[in-house]
Amino acid sequence: MSDETLRLIEQTADDLFAAESGAARAALAKGEWPEGAWQAFAATGLAQAALPEDAGGAGLAAGLAVLRAAGRHAAPLPVAETMMATLLCHAAGMEAPPGPLALSTTAAGEDGDGSTVRRVPWARFASAVAVVGPEGTLTLRTPADVVEGANLAGEPRDDMALSGPPAAAGTLPPDTDGTLLMALARAAQLRGAMEQALAMTVRYASEREQFGRPLARFQAIQHHLAEIAGEAAASGAAVDAAAEARTPFAFAAAKARASQAAGTIARLAHQVHGAIGYTAEHDLHHWTKRLWAWRDECGNEAHWWRVLGTDAGQGGGAALWPMLVAAGTAGTDAAAAAGEGARP
Amino acid sequence: MTGFDFPPPVMPPGVEALRAEVRAFLAQSQAEEGWRPDSDFGSDWSASFSRALGARGWIGMTWPAAYGGHERSALERYVVIEELLAAGAPVYAHWVADRQSGPLLLRFGSEAQRRAILPRIAAGGCYFAIGMSEPDSGSDLASVRTRAVRSGDGWRIDGTKVWTSNAHRSHYMIALCRTGPAGESRHEGLSQFLIDLEGDGVEVNPIVNLAGKHDFNECVFDGVTIPADRLIGREGDGWRQVTGELALERSGPERILSTFHLLAALVEAAGPAPEPRLAEAIGRLVAEFYALRAMSLAVAGRLEAGALPDVEAAIVKDMGTRFEAEVAETLRRAVPLEPVAGDRDGAGGNAPSLASALGASVLGLPSFTLRGGTNEILRSIIARGLGVR
Numbered sequence: 001m002s003d004e005t006l007r008l009i010e011q012t013a014d015d016l017f018a019a020e021s022g023a024a025r026a027a028l029a030k031g032e033w034p035e036g037a038w039q040a041f042a043a044t045g046l047a048q049a050a051l052p053e054d055a056g057g058a059g060l061a062a063g064l065a066v067l068r069a070a071g072r073h074a075a076p077l078p079v080a081e082t083m084m085a086t087l088l089c090h091a092a093g094m095e096a097p098p099g100p101l102a103l104s105t106t107a108a109g110e111d112g113d114g115s116t117v118r119r120v121p122w123a124r125f126a127s128a129v130a131v132v133g134p135e136g137t138l139t140l141r142t143p144a145d146v147v148e149g150a151n152l153a154g155e156p157r158d159d160m161a162l163s164g165p166p167a168a169a170g171t172l173p174p175d176t177d178g179t180l181l182m183a184l185a186r187a188a189q190l191r192g193a194m195e196q197a198l199a200m201t202v203r204y205a206s207e208r209e210q211f212g213r214p215l216a217r218f219q220a221i222q223h224h225l226a227e228i229a230g231e232a233a234a235s236g237a238a239v240d241a242a243a244e245a246r247t248p249f250a251f252a253a254a255k256a257r258a259s260q261a262a263g264t265i266a267r268l269a270h271q272v273h274g275a276i277g278y279t280a281e282h283d284l285h286h287w288t289k290r291l292w293a294w295r296d297e298c299g300n301e302a303h304w305w306r307v308l309g310t311d312a313g314q315g316g317g318a319a320l321w322p323m324l325v326a327a328g329t330a331g332t333d334a335a336a337a338a339g340e341g342a343r344p
Numbered sequence: 345m346t347g348f349d350f351p352p353p354v355m356p357p358g359v360e361a362l363r364a365e366v367r368a369f370l371a372q373s374q375a376e377e378g379w380r381p382d383s384d385f386g387s388d389w390s391a392s393f394s395r396a397l398g399a400r401g402w403i404g405m406t407w408p409a410a411y412g413g414h415e416r417s418a419l420e421r422y423v424v425i426e427e428l429l430a431a432g433a434p435v436y437a438h439w440v441a442d443r444q445s446g447p448l449l450l451r452f453g454s455e456a457q458r459r460a461i462l463p464r465i466a467a468g469g470c471y472f473a474i475g476m477s478e479p480d481s482g483s484d485l486a487s488v489r490t491r492a493v494r495s496g497d498g499w500r501i502d503g504t505k506v507w508t509s510n511a512h513r514s515h516y517m518i519a520l521c522r523t524g525p526a527g528e529s530r531h532e533g534l535s536q537f538l539i540d541l542e543g544d545g546v547e548v549n550p551i552v553n554l555a556g557k558h559d560f561n562e563c564v565f566d567g568v569t570i571p572a573d574r575l576i577g578r579e580g581d582g583w584r585q586v587t588g589e590l591a592l593e594r595s596g597p598e599r600i601l602s603t604f605h606l607l608a609a610l611v612e613a614a615g616p617a618p619e620p621r622l623a624e625a626i627g628r629l630v631a632e633f634y635a636l637r638a639m640s641l642a643v644a645g646r647l648e649a650g651a652l653p654d655v656e657a658a659i660v661k662d663m664g665t666r667f668e669a670e671v672a673e674t675l676r677r678a679v680p681l682e683p684v685a686g687d688r689d690g691a692g693g694n695a696p697s698l699a700s701a702l703g704a705s706v707l708g709l710p711s712f713t714l715r716g717g718t719n720e721i722l723r724s725i726i727a728r729g730l731g732v733r
Contacts, residue, residue, distance in 0.1 A: 194347075195345065195346065195347050198346050198347050198730075199345075199346035199347070202346050202730050202731065202732060203346075205732065206731070206732060216727070216732040216733075217733075219720075219724065222723065222724055222727035222732060223720070223723045223724075223727070225726075225727050225730055225732060226659075226662070226722075226723035226724075226726035226727050226730075227723070229347055229348060229659065229726055229729075229730055230659045230662060230663050230726065232347050232348075233347060233348045233349075233350060233639065233656075233659055234632075234635040234636070234639065234663060235635070236347075236348075236349060236350065237350035237635050237638040237639045237642060238631075238634060238635040238638060240349075240350065240351055240352055240638070241352055241634070241635075241638035244352040249634070250634070252631075253630070253631040253634040253635065256627065256628070256631040257631050257632065257634070257635045260628070260631070260632075301628070301631075302624055304627065304631070305623070305624045305625075305626075305627030305628045305631060306620055306623045306624050306627055307627065308626075308627035308630050308631055309614075309618060309622070309623030309624055309625065309626035309627030309628075309630065310617070310618065310623045310627075312611050312626055312627065312630045313611050313614050313615060313616050313617070313618055313623070313626065314616055316611065316612050316616075317608035317609055317610075317611045317612025317613075318608065318612070320607065320608045320611045320630075321430045321431075321604070321608065324630065324633065324634065324637070325363070327634070328634060328637060328638065329360070
């Protein structure tokens with residue numbers, strides 16, 4: 001897929017989420033499903049963007065570009081969950097149900113005790129819940145016995161009983177890891193939210209005057225802005241590199257790096273905004289709450305650090321460099337997770 | 345969009361074969377020459393190693409063949425130099441010449457300068473010092489006071505350069521001098537000159553650093569006269585030229601890899617089943633390195649595309665140098681040992697003890713966030729790149 005196509009997809013997503021997200025967030029805050037925003041999203045076909053090109057999509061990088069835009073506008077919709085559930089269904093040779101999909105993965109305690117799944121994003125509003133189980137099983141269930149919960153940003157995170165037989169069941173190919181894919185998807189959303197936090201903070205620092213000059217003229221503030229930009233850039237680079245390399249190491253590193261950056265960026269964005277940014281009225285919290293919520297979902301940075309730190313030691317010190325180079329190079333490892341590599 | 349993207353570059357075909365070739369060369373060189381692996385590019389000076397690299401075609405890789413270069417891409421060069429650094433090879437002698445002085449001459453130098461000097465650099469036998477800082481001009485480079493005035497057919501230079509690494513063992517320096525009024529921008533009236541450190545009569549005085557090493561020098565120009573053809577580029581264009589040179593100085597993988605040998609040592613010490621806290625500490629470092637390498641590669645991709653990614657390079661260097669320090673700190677905490685200076689614990693040969701490797705890094709770390717531009721200056725460059733001033 002060409003860079004031009006990729007830009008077009010991201011622009012379409014950006015325009016859509018820019019137009020729909022504000023009203024949709026207000027609806028969700030009242031406990032309502034933002035049906036209008038969902039229909040507008042569904043009409044674009046962007047939920048299929050991450051599928052391989054021969055399956056009607058535009059590939060993993062395109063899907064991540066859509067998720068970046070969704071994060072940039074704090075779109076309160078199960079975009080990542082629907083997109084990744086669709087991709088996993090394709091990989092398992094199953095038909096993805098229509099409508100908004102929820103997805104339960106197993107990074108850190110989300111899989112409950114086998115009879116329930118915990119903190120499943122958007123379960124109450126989903127037409128079906130895709131559950132990644134042990135040993136690569138993928139089941140589809142109709143949401144039932146949902147106990148409603150939420151993350152810090154007020155996005156639905158529900159517990160659900162796994163009672164009765166699933167509506168459909170399949171097996172993911174060995175090179176397709178649903179938990180890692182969803183972690184990468186969340187990292188892409190984080191990256192988008194970081195961009196918006198940076199943009200808002202740069203704008204505020206340029207407009208707000210104290211001591212007779214804009215905040216941005218103070219070196220201490222400039223250095224905060226530089227640090228936010230650096231953390232956001234590192235997260236973005238890790239996500240882009242993961243989409244290119246498609247190794248389990250790269251996926252884990254992307255989520256680890258983005259989760260690590262999220263807290264730093266939220267802290268500094270608030271520090272620069274001062275008291276106005278701490279109010280419910282100001283928009284900043286829509287993004288910082290998502291940074292705080294998403295960094296702990298799908299495995300936080302410490303979870304993935306432990307995975308990476310254990311992986312890194314497998315060959316000893318002398319093997320570290322070749323391992324890191326291979327992990328960052330496309331085609332050296334059986335395409336971790338996704339799209340083009342996974343056959344239906 | 346506010347912020348900076350680091351898109352992965354498309355690597356040229358055959359690059360992994362080149363990587364394998366470099367690794368094989370390094371394994372053999374290390375076995376034969378017995379150099380001690382240290383990933384800091386400034387750790388070890390070896391003219392024989394530099395000449396061996398030159399013979400392989402791995403210096404001046406991107407330059408035209410007419411000047412002794414090999415017409416490879418910036419990404420192929422990136423792969424070679426990251427392999428050299430990761431292996432801890434002794435690359436210091438030719439490093440500055442290959443990284444910035446040669447490219448500067450290629451871009452701005454006269455045909456005669458290029459023909460005289462670039463092939464010698466590419467062969468691994470001609471080394472350069474950087475003539476930027478002065479006693480009163482550190483981060484504020486535009487304030488340099490070393491003056492060059494026209495004298496007869498040439499120039500007469502008076503002033504002092506300082507912190508000049510390797511002036512005592514390099515053939516040339518590229519000196520930034522004031523040749524006219526600074527103007528309102530302060531960036532006018534600067535010019536760069538090629539100085540022959542062996543023949544022009546510059547007085548070179550050693551400055552020993554806190555680790556006891558002699559890298560730095562003070563270089564005194566007391567009425568040094570040079571011919572007219574030593575001007576590099578255009579008179580008064582020095583600021584534009586030197587900022588391009590600095591972008592090259594800041595953009596390479598040596599700003600993320602200086603302590604890589606310690607990261608490998610940490611992984612080795614931790615073994616295949618590290619306890620969770622140690623695994624977490626190692627994982628944090630490798631995740632950070634993974635992101636930094638992706639960013640550093642993207643910068644090389646931009647250079648290959650003909651851009652001068654100075655803001656992106658500043659981001660990588662600011663974060664990369666802090667990462668380098670974090671590696672040493674993590675190792676120090678994880679493997680409790682007292683760092684030693686030099687080899688006074690008696691370890692020798694090809695495998696210096698971890699204590700002396702750590703000691704070298706602890707004593708080297710303060711320079712990592714200073715050399716090539718302080719992190720504070722870098723952050724101001726990044727802020728400017730965000731549209732803030």
